[in-house]
Amino acid sequence: MAASQTLRSIASAVVLATALGPRSAGAQGPTGIPVDLTHPFDETTIYWPTAEPFRLTVEAEGVNDAGFWYAASSFCASEHGGTHLDAPVHFAEGRRSAAEIPLEDLMGPAVVIGVEAPAAADPDHLVSVADLAAWEARHGPIPTGSIVLLKTGWGARWPDAGRYLGTAGRGPEAVAELSFPGLDPEAARWLLAERDPKAVGIDTASIDRGRSTDFLAHRVLADADVPIFENVANLDRLPPTGAWVIALPMKIGRGTGGPLRIVALLPE
16 A cells, blocks of 8 residues: 555544544444535436436335335436546546445545635636635645545535526537536646545536536546545535545446435534
8 A cells, every 4th residue: 555545544544533532332423513515316406418317216106005105216317417426437547436436535534625706706717726725824734635625606506507507408519508617637736746635526517617628627636546526515514624524425336426425524
């Protein structure tokens, strides 16, 4: 195991022990105020204009012939929509699939980088190295092994696809109309070289801004085997530092991503 991975694993164990707090004979769970960072999956869930949307088919609902209540449904959707994981293999050949990402890379201390003001002024804003430096000037260096979450304010636009994506259109022609903030590839490179995050997330539909055509932020992070979380909800409820995040995607074998249930524990 590389030295950086070893340090991250040790840091994860220490922070997790802190988050769990004192336990009594296995009766007490993790401490902290829980916050759900996941948008629900239903008919309003936002997907990429070319992606298969979420569909729930009710197969049974009611009292059956045996006299008891029974309900069951099936669902179908693209891997990449709603609150979801982009596994590294999504944009980097030979990198980890959804099922191959170790649990320690899906949980850790959260760093929430707020860029609402520049994003409000420019819906195509790229979160820059300067934005990260400004955050660090107020809150200190981003700790190694953090889960970095970019708060653009776009979560308040959910589930209005027109305001959230920049277009309510569907199909390939709508892709050219996409407009929302993302991460500057240079900032992604800086994070990897200087801060070594476990994962990077954002409250928009993509870690690359809507009008991107080369998806370079995706490619930079994926090539480093860093998971990406997209359409993260309720980032306005998290402090800049101090929260603990657990992000558990559907464990799809060979999956390039999948629906994600992500939660945070806030310090009490």
